[in-house]
Amino acid sequence: MVLSPEEAARAIRGGEVIGPLEVSGRLDLTNLEAECLPAGLHCYELDASGSQLSSLPSDIRIDGRLVLNDCAALRWLPNALRAGSISLRNCPVLVQLPENLDTWFLDLTGCHQFENWPKRGRIQHGSLILRNCSSLRFLPTWLGRLAHLDLAGCVQLQEIPEGITVSSWVDIGGSRISGLPPSLQGTPLRWRGVRVNERIAFHPEELSAKEALAEKNAEVRRVMIERMGYLRFAQEADAKVLDRDVDGGGERQLLSINLREDEPLVGLYCTCPSTQRHYFLRVPPTMKTCHQAAAWMAGYEDASLYRPKIET
Amino acid sequence: MRMLHCTAPKSKPEQSQTEMKRELVYMDAKSSKFWSIELAGNSHTVKFGRIGTGGQTATKTFADETAARKDMEKLIREKLGKGYVDAAASDSAARKSELGAEEQIPFIAFSSINRREEISENIGTFIGKRVVDYDPEKPAKADVVYRFRSDWDENEVIPNLKHFMATPAAADANALVLGAWHGDDPEMTSAEVIEVLVKEKDRVPRLVAIFVGDIVSEENEISWIKQSDLSPLLAAFPKLQLLRSRGGDGLELKAPNHANLRALAIETGGLDVSVIRSVCTSDFPNLEYLELWLGTEEYGANHSAADLQPIFSGRLFPKLRYLGLRNCQRADEIAAVAVNSPLINRIEIFDLSLGVLTDEGARALLKLPSSPTLKKLNLHYNYITPDLIRELKALPLTVDASRPSDMDIDDEWRFVAVGE
Numbered sequence: 007m008v009l010s011p012e013e014a015a016r017a018i019r020g021g022e023v024i025g026p027l028e029v030s031g032r033l034d035l036t037n038l039e040a041e042c043l044p045a046g047l048h049c050y051e052l053d054a055s056g057s058q059l060s061s062l063p064s065d066i067r068i069d070g071r072l073v074l075n076d077c078a079a080l081r082w083l084p085n086a087l088r089a090g091s092i093s094l095r096n097c098p099v100l101v102q103l104p105e106n107l108d109t110w111f112l113d114l115t116g117c118h119q120f121e122n123w124p125k126r127g128r129i130q131h132g133s134l135i136l137r138n139c140s141s142l143r144f145l146p147t148w149l150g151r152l153a154h155l156d157l158a159g160c161v162q163l164q165e166i167p168e169g170i171t172v173s174s175w176v177d178i179g180g181s182r183i184s185g186l187p188p189s190l191q192g193t194p195l196r197w198r199g200v201r202v203n204e205r206i207a208f209h210p211e212e213l214s215a216k217e218a219l220a221e222k223n224a225e226v227r228r229v230m231i232e233r234m235g236y237l238r239f240a241q242e243a244d245a246k247v248l249d250r251d252v253d254g255g256g257e258r259q260l261l262s263i264n265l266r267e268d269e270p271l272v273g274l275y276c277t278c279p280s281t282q283r284h285y286f287l288r289v290p291p292t293m294k295t296c297h298q299a300a301a302w303m304a305g306y307e308d309a310s311l312y313r314p315k316i317e318t
Numbered sequence: 319m320r321m322l323h324c325t326a327p328k329s330k331p332e333q334s335q336t337e338m339k340r341e342l343v344y345m346d347a348k349s350s351k352f353w354s355i356e357l358a359g360n361s362h363t364v365k366f367g368r369i370g371t372g373g374q375t376a377t378k379t380f381a382d383e384t385a386a387r388k389d390m391e392k393l394i395r396e397k398l399g400k401g402y403v404d405a406a407a408s409d410s411a412a413r414k415s416e417l418g419a420e421e422q423i424p425f426i427a428f429s430s431i432n433r434r435e436e437i438s439e440n441i442g443t444f445i446g447k448r449v450v451d452y453d454p455e456k457p458a459k460a461d462v463v464y465r466f467r468s469d470w471d472e473n474e475v476i477p478n479l480k481h482f483m484a485t486p487a488a489a490d491a492n493a494l495v496l497g498a499w500h501g502d503d504p505e506m507t508s509a510e511v512i513e514v515l516v517k518e519k520d521r522v523p524r525l526v527a528i529f530v531g532d533i534v535s536e537e538n539e540i541s542w543i544k545q546s547d548l549s550p551l552l553a554a555f556p557k558l559q560l561l562r563s564r565g566g567d568g569l570e571l572k573a574p575n576h577a578n579l580r581a582l583a584i585e586t587g588g589l590d591v592s593v594i595r596s597v598c599t600s601d602f603p604n605l606e607y608l609e610l611w612l613g614t615e616e617y618g619a620n621h622s623a624a625d626l627q628p629i630f631s632g633r634l635f636p637k638l639r640y641l642g643l644r645n646c647q648r649a650d651e652i653a654a655v656a657v658n659s660p661l662i663n664r665i666e667i668f669d670l671s672l673g674v675l676t677d678e679g680a681r682a683l684l685k686l687p688s689s690p691t692l693k694k695l696n697l698h699y700n701y702i703t704p705d706l707i708r709e710l711k712a713l714p715l716t717v718d719a720s721r722p723s724d725m726d727i728d729d730e731w732r733f734v735a736v737g738e
Binding site: 030050070091131152153154173174194 | 599628630650653654659682685
C-alpha cells in the first residue's frame with residue numbers, strides 16, 4: 007500500500023494499518039500515543055518525537071531521517087537499524103543502541119542513561135552528538151571518519167580511542183578527557199560550543215588570572231575562568247572586597263572581579279566549617295553583602311528571612 | 319551546435335609545455351564570451367568577443383619564442399582565474415540527447431550568479447543567449463531569450479506571455495525568463511504564470527530552459543517573492559534541461575521527477591526543509607547540475623547538514639558534476655560533512671560561495687581527499703583569513719576565494735550574501 011504522509015499518519019494514529027505501508031516524504035507521528043508501529047513500514051522520514059513508543063518494528067525502513075526525540079519510554083531499537091540520520095534527543099530510559107547500527111548523523115543529546123554501544127556498527131561522515139550523556143564511560147573503536155564529535159557534558163568520559171578522525175571539531179566541554187589521541191592531533195577543540203585551544207582544554211593549571219583577564223573574547227574568558235576554577239581565579243585576580251563577615255567557618259568575603267564587556271564576577275569566598283576547605287561560590291553581581299549572597303544560595307530572595315541556626 | 323558559434327574550430331585542451339593554442343569560454347548572468355590564444359614563433363594572437371560574433375583579434379610580438387610563450391601562459395592563467403573554462407570541456411556534446419537533434423545547453427551556461435554584485439541586476443544572458451524584455455509592440459525574434467515582467471503598477475506578465483505564445487517566434491524559443499510578475503498585487507504567486515505556460519506548452523515545443531524569478535531586490539526582496547509549486551513545469555516540458563528559480567516563500571516541488579532535466583537551481587534567502595526533502599526524494603536521472611541557496615533562519619531556513627545526507631551519500635543523481643550549496647549560514651558545518659562524503663569523489667565543482675564560510679570550514683576543506691574528479695572549489699564571498707586562503711590555494715584544484723571589495727571579514731555580524 008502506498009499512501010501520502012498525511013493519509014499514512016491518519017491511518018496509523020487510528021490503528022487501522024496492518025500490513026506493509028510505503029510512505030513518500032515525512033511521516034509525522036509526533037506525540038503518537040501507541041507503544042508500537044505497524045510492521046512493514048517504509049518511509050523517507052519518520053518523526054515520532056514525544057511519542058509513547060518503546061521500540062521500533064524490526065523490519066522498519068527509513069531512507070532519510072529518523073527523529074525520536076523526547077520519547078519517554080523508548081528502550082529498544084531494531085538490529086541493523088539504518089537511516090541517513092538518527093536523532094534520539096532526551097530519551098530518558100534509552101540505555102543501549104542496536105547491533106550493526108548504520109548512520110551518518112547520530113544525536114543522543116540528553117540521553118542520561120545511555121551507556122552501551124553495540125559491538126559493531128557504522129557511524130561515519132556526519133556528526134556524532136553525545137551532549138550530556140552523563141552515564142557514558144567509553145566510545146566505541148569502530149567509529150568512522152566524522153564531521154563533528156560533541157562530547158560536552160559527558161562527565162564520566164575519560165578518553166577518546168585512537169583511530170577516530172574528525173574533519174571539523176571535537177567538543178570536550180565538561181568531560182574528563184585530558185588529551186586527544188594521535189589520530190586527532192591538531193583537531194580544533196570546543197568547550198561547550200566555545201572554540202578553545204589545547205592549553206585551555208587540557209592544561210588549565212598553566213592558565214593564570216592575568217591571562218584570563220587579558221582575553222578579549224568574553225566567551226573564551228568565561229571558559230578559562232571555569233577551567234582554572236573560581237577559587238584559584240579569585241585568589242589570583244585582584245579582587246575587590248565588597249563585604250566581609252564571620253560565619254561558622256571563620257571570616258568570609260564577598261569578592262568582585264571586573265571583566266570587560268561582561269558582568270562583574272561576584273562570589274562568596276568562604277571556608278567550610280567541617281573540612282576547613284576554601285570555596286568561591288559565584289552569585290549574581292547585584293549582591294551587596296555576604297549574608298545576602300548566602301541567602302541567595304539557599305534560595306531566599308528576601309535576605310532578611312534567612313536566619314540559619316547553624317551553617318555546616 | 320547552434321548556441322556556441324565560436325570562430326575557430328575547437329581544439330583539445332592541452333596543458334603541456336608544447337601548447338600552441340588554447341580556446342576558452344566564459345558565461346555568467348551578464349555575458350557569454352570567448353577568448354582564444356595561438357602561439358606562432360615569437361608572437362601570439364588573441365581572439366576575443368561575445369559568443370556568436372566574430373570578435374576582435376590582437377597580435378603581440380616578443381623578443382623570442384620563450385618570452386611569447388611565457389606571456390601566453392600568464393594570460394591563460396589570468397583567464398582561468400577569472401572563471402573562463404576550456405571551450406571543449408564546457409559543452410557536454412559527447413552526451414547525445416535521447417531527444418534527437420535537440421538543443422544541448424552547454425554545461426557552463428547552467429551557472430548564473432558568479433559574483434555577489436550580480437544579484438542586484440537582472441540577468442543579461444541566459445543559456446548563453448541575450449535576454450531582452452518582451453515588448454508586444456515589436457516583432458518577436460527567435461535568437462534572443464525573452465523576459466516577461468511587470469512594473470509595480472502594471473500587470474503585464476500574463477498578457478505579454480500570451481501574446482508571445484501566439485507569435486511564430488514562440489515555436490523556436492529555447493528559453494523563457496519570468497521576471498517580477500506581481501505587478502500591483504504583492505500577493506500574486508508564480509502559480510498563475512506557470513499555469514499559462516503549462517496550458518500553452520504546445521506553442522513552445524523547443525523550450526529547454528526556464529527561469530522563474532529573475533527578480534532583483536529593487537523589484538522585490540528575495541524573501542518576499544511569492545513562489546509556488548514548480549513541478550507542473552517539469553510535467554509539461556519533458557525536454558526541459560534547466561529549471562532555475564528565485565525566492566523561497568511558497569516554493570514547492572511536489573512531483574520532483576523528470577527524465578531529462580540536467581540542471582536545477584533554486585535561489586532563496588531561506589530554503590524550507592520540505593524543498594530539500596523533495597530534492598532528496600526526487601527522480602532526476604540526468605541531473606548534472608544542482609544549485610541550492612540554503613539561506614538563513616531569519617528568512618525561513620530550517621535545515622541542518624543532516625537533511626542533505628541523501629545528496630552527499632551519492633546515491634542520487636549519478637551524472638552530477640556540479641553541487642552548489644550557496645548563500646548558506648551553515649557553510650562551515652556543510653563543508654565538514656562534504657569532505658567526508660562519497661559524492662565529493664565524483665563531482666567536478668563544489669560551490670560553497672555566498673555563505674558564511676569561516677576558518678572552521680576552510681580547515682575542513684583542507685582535508686579534502688584527493689578526488690579523481692574534483693577540479694574546482696567556489697568559495698567566493700567568504701570569511702576566511704588570509705593564511706588559510708593561502709593554504710586552500712595550495713590544494714591541487716582551482717580555488718576561487720575572492721570577495722566583494724566592501725566585505726568586512728572581521729565584522730562580528732556574519733551574514734550570507736543574499737538576504738534582504
